Structures are given as C-alpha cells and as structure tokens.
Amino acid sequence: MAQDSGLFIYGIVPSDVEPTPDAEGVGSPPGEVSAVRHGELAALVSEVVLEEPLGRPADLTAYERLLDGTAEVAPVLPVRFGTVVTGEDAVADLLDAHHDRFAAALDEFEGRVQYTVHGRFDEQEFIGELLAASRDAAALAEQVRGRPEGQSREQRIRLGEMISQSVELRRESENRELIDAVGRYAVADAARAPSHEMDAVHVAFLIAEEDEDEFIGAVEDFAEQRRKLIRMRLIGPLAPYDFVSAHQLVE
Known part of the structure; x- marks a missing residue:
C-alpha cells in the first residue's frame, strides 16, 4: 500500500x-x-x-x-x-x-436487518385539516389571505408557528401509532430525527428475517389508512445503522 x-x-x-x-x-x-x-x-x-x-x-x-x-x-x-x-x-x-x-x-x-419507515405530510391536506379543526388558525389564515406580506407579517408568523407546533405534535403521535401498529413484528425500534419540517413519521426498526413479510404488510396497512395525508416510504432491507451505537463501534 x-x-x-x-x-x-x-x-x-x-x-x-x-x-x-x-x-x-x-x-x-x-x-x-x-x-x-x-x-x-x-x-x-x-x-x-x-x-x-x-x-x-x-x-x-x-x-x-x-x-x-x-x-x-x-x-x-x-x-x-x-x-x-x-x-x-x-x-x-x-x-x-x-x-x-x-x-x-x-x-x-x-438474521436481522433494518427497515426505516419515512413519511411526510401532504402540506395542503395537513393545513386544510388544521384550519378545519382550529378557529384561531382559520382566523389567521383569513387575515393573511390576499394581503401583502408586509401588511400581514405578524399574522403570518403566528400562523407559521401554529402550523409548526401542530406538525410536531402530530409527528409525535404518528410515530407512537406506527410503533404500536407494527412494533410487535420488530426486535427493536428507534425514532429518528425529522429530515424535513413536514416529516410525519421517521422510525427505524430491527426486523428478524422470519418476520419481514408480516412487518411489511403491517406497514402497508398503516400507510393505506393515511394515504391522503401522508406520503409513506419503506426503506430496506438495510444494515443496522441505528442499532449498533450501543456496541460503541469505531467513532
């Protein structure tokens, strides 16, 4: 060499x-x-x-x-x-x-591999649901509609903060529901940091080979129930990137 x-x-x-x-x-x-x-x-x-x-x-x-x-x-x-x-x-x-x-x-x-489930909210669908459920958000949206940005800056900021907080809360809920729905087929799971402000779910799962088919089917069912709101991807099989840190490999 x-x-x-x-x-x-x-x-x-x-x-x-x-x-x-x-x-x-x-x-x-x-x-x-x-x-x-x-x-x-x-x-x-x-x-x-x-x-x-x-x-x-x-x-x-x-x-x-x-x-x-x-x-x-x-x-x-x-x-x-x-x-x-x-x-x-x-x-x-x-x-x-x-x-x-x-x-x-x-x-x-x-005999185990990693799969990662990554989903992102459809922004228009998410905001539509938020405005239908929140009078305050709907009022702010009405105040900024058709007005120049400079004249509605404060309302736009408040609405943006409200959307961001709503996304974070919904993301936590969706991650928990995903783990509840498919976790019985996993050896371990690890929530991952969002990679985008509209991320809905981002969780890694360690799956035994004999449970892969059932796991994939459960993820597909979960995604189908949310297909209008969340665009879901199943990535794998992968090396167990999210599950080796406990063994303190080379850093």
Whole structure:
C-alpha cells in the first residue's frame, strides 16, 4: 500500500464473509473492496488516497450500497462513515482489541436487518385539516389571505408557528401509532430525527428475517389508512445503522 494512502473501513463481519468481485468502494476511481481477517472477524476495507476528500454523494452511496448488500447475506456492524486507518496492521489491532464484543454483536444481528419507515405530510391536506379543526388558525389564515406580506407579517408568523407546533405534535403521535401498529413484528425500534419540517413519521426498526413479510404488510396497512395525508416510504432491507451505537463501534 502506498505511503500516502490508508484503508477506509466499512464494517465488521464474520471472518468467512467474502466481498463480491464487483464490489466497489469509495473514492474516484472506486477502490477495490477486500477483507482483513483476525480470529472470527473480518473488516471490509478499501484503499483510499489520504489527500483525497471523502464525503461526495457518490462516496456515501458506495458506503451504504456495500453495507446494505452485505446485510442481506450476513450480519454486519457498520463503522462510522469516514473511518480511515493506516493499514492492515491497524485494522487487525482494532479487531483484536474488541474481538469478543464485536463477535457478540454480530451474533445478536444474525438474521436481522433494518427497515426505516419515512413519511411526510401532504402540506395542503395537513393545513386544510388544521384550519378545519382550529378557529384561531382559520382566523389567521383569513387575515393573511390576499394581503401583502408586509401588511400581514405578524399574522403570518403566528400562523407559521401554529402550523409548526401542530406538525410536531402530530409527528409525535404518528410515530407512537406506527410503533404500536407494527412494533410487535420488530426486535427493536428507534425514532429518528425529522429530515424535513413536514416529516410525519421517521422510525427505524430491527426486523428478524422470519418476520419481514408480516412487518411489511403491517406497514402497508398503516400507510393505506393515511394515504391522503401522508406520503409513506419503506426503506430496506438495510444494515443496522441505528442499532449498533450501543456496541460503541469505531467513532
């Protein structure tokens, strides 16, 4: 390995896992993915040029594609994006120092994958429901309708605050109802921070392979009941990104 390069670590896997020949890593051009083995563990890595900045959308996509593809066939512990070490000896030292803890975590994730449910309110539908339910909101909407922004600034601010608070309260309710509706098919769940001001639900679930069909069906039922108000997406199967922090992997 060249002196001005390092090894980008994607995740920890059992030692018998082999990267597919066509697996592509981060960087430009994409690095070749290999496995550094130590005891019962291996780390999926690729060589990167240390002076080359990482973090392009293509890099994050390559990182996620490799981990998500691996999770479909074997347990994997994602390592935080951007973790680079000096060489194979440093990787082996990492695996040796945390061998038993990593091995126990891999046993826990055997046959389990993450799914993420992400939904966003239809803004017009949501505001329509709010105005129908709240006299104060409806009065403010009437006061700003057809008036120049400068003349109705205070009312617009108050209405915006009212909508924002209503979204937050409804989001908390929808997240709880989602977990109540589908949680019986999950090993664990983790509410995620909203990625947009109109986010309705955003929850990660850890699912055992034998429960995937029932889980997906329950999510579809939940989404169907709200199809006019919420645009819902089910993302997965994924590597268990939201469930490895408890094992304190490489930071």
